[in-house]
Amino acid sequence: MFRKLTLRLKFYISFLRKGRSYADFFTSNTYKIYLNHSKIIHFRDGCPVFSLSTPALFSNAAANFMARNFYKNITGRTNHNLMSLAITEKCNASCEHCSFHTKDLNEKKNPLKKQEYFKIIKDAQEAGVTVINIVGGEPLLNPDIFEIISSVDKNLSTAILFTNGYYLSQNAKKLKNSGLDGVYVSIDSAKAKKHDKFRKIDNLFEKAMEGIESAKKTGLTVGISSCVTPKSFKNGELHGIVELAKKKGVHEVLVFGANPSGKYAERQDLADDHVFIDELIEFSNKYNKSYDYPGILIYGYTSSHRSIGCSGGVNYFYINPFGEVCPCDFNHAVFGNVRETPLYEILEKMRLIFKHTKYGGCRLKDKKIINDKYISKDKFNKINI
Numbered sequence: 355m356f357r358k359l360t361l362r363l364k365f366y367i368s369f370l371r372k373g374r375s376y377a378d379f380f381t382s383n384t385y386k387i388y389l390n391h392s393k394i395i396h397f398r399d400g401c402p403v404f405s406l407s408t409p410a411l412f413s414n415a416a417a418n419f420m421a422r423n424f425y426k427n428i429t430g431r432t433n434h435n436l437m438s439l440a441i442t443e444k445c446n447a448s449c450e451h452c453s454f455h456t457k458d459l460n461e462k463k464n465p466l467k468k469q470e471y472f473k474i475i476k477d478a479q480e481a482g483v484t485v486i487n488i489v490g491g492e493p494l495l496n497p498d499i500f501e502i503i504s505s506v507d508k509n510l511s512t513a514i515l516f517t518n519g520y521y522l523s524q525n526a527k528k529l530k531n532s533g534l535d536g537v538y539v540s541i542d543s544a545k546a547k548k549h550d551k552f553r554k555i556d557n558l559f560e561k562a563m564e565g566i567e568s569a570k571k572t573g574l575t576v577g578i579s580s581c582v583t584p585k586s587f588k589n590g591e592l593h594g595i596v597e598l599a600k601k602k603g604v605h606e607v608l609v610f611g612a613n614p615s616g617k618y619a620e621r622q623d624l625a626d627d628h629v630f631i632d633e634l635i636e637f638s639n640k641y642n643k644s645y646d647y648p649g650i651l652i653y654g655y656t657s658s659h660r661s662i663g664c665s666g667g668v669n670y671f672y673i674n675p676f677g678e679v680c681p682c683d684f685n686h687a688v689f690g691n692v693r694e695t696p697l698y699e700i701l702e703k704m705r706l707i708f709k710h711t712k713y714g715g716c717r718l719k720d721k722k723i724i725n726d727k728y729i730s731k732d733k734f735n736k737i738n739i
């Protein structure tokens with residue numbers, strides 16, 4: 355009896371002495387594995403933010419993420435926790451690398467209506483989605499965007515917008531009031547003229563900078579999303595963007611290695627880019643150690659074996675503005691349409707095909723499986739299952 359009491363007492367003392375640092379290490383390590391850093395980049399509504407791509411720590415959406423993962427372990431089933439929802443096919447830019455620009459874009463298709471977006475969001479949240487990315491086209495061209503964002507139950511999910519920034523400045527406050535948590539603004543060069551030329555729209559860079567400033571003032575978490583190629587990286591574009599982000603007080607830079615999809619569908623040179631990913635990770639490490647710089651999130655890191663792997667179709671899916679459900683923004687293999695089939699049934703189909711995330715990087719960049727029937731790079735292609 356005495357021994358039992360002594361051990362119990364020792365346990366409580368150990369808990370008091372070590373428990374806090376243990377919890378702290380566990381939290382840091384969780385973020386480190388996913389993001390390759392555990393730097394707090396912003397405080398939003400009193401909660402620490404490590405990345406726009408994850409719900410803020412201590413938010414209800416983060417608690418929901420944990421709870422969903424708890425059940426994922428019990429059931430042994432994967433959980434679709436990230437949805438990219440395209441709310442318009444329209445765009446005011448014409449970017450060189452646009453992944454949405456597919457061969458079938460001119461086909462007459464019927465865009466989703468506001469009420470349909472409300473239902474998709476509700477269905478996705480019921481199915482366990484905790485991160486909702488609002489994408490396009492240019493999402494701010496949909497006048498219903500504020501109501502769509504308002505329909506997200508913030509106790510279940512965080513809502514993030516991807517925009518080219520042209521219309522951001524005048525809409526930032528309304529977006530925040532609608533319940534938006536953060537915004538990624540696309541910037542591909544710190545040189546205004548080069549950026550505008552790449553996206554084929556005058557004054558876009560200037561407008562995007564104004565948008566970033568306005569968004570920051572409202573309290574949104576603000577990121578720059580940047581598409582790099584091995585060539586642009588060698589030319590120092592990313593270095594320029596990171597310095598620009600620091601100057602503007604941006605919280606995060608999300609770096610995508612250009613994908614062989616959409617307008618770049620034929621770019622075989624973008625496949626099997628492991629050396630390039632290694633270079634990007636090394637590049638980000640030095641900035642992520644410093645609190646003077648924003649967090650740098652290398653997408654190629656999270657989709658590699660070091661983190662969660664390529665998760666398209668497994669815990670990530672994309673819905674285009676016509677209701678077609680695909681594994682991710684870049685893989686346009688259509689597994690069903692929410693107008694014809696309940697979302698959970700479509701997700702189940704994906705779950706049975708993809709089973710688990712793919713280590714070794716992006717499916718679209720893997721030359722061994724690039725012609726797999728569950729991949730479509732240049733058009734929205736209905737898959738027969």
Ligand code: SF4
Pocket residue numbers: 613657663664665666667670681682683684685715716717718719
């Ligand atoms: S195929 Fe995988 S890694 Fe590539 S973009 Fe889609 S989800 Fe990301």
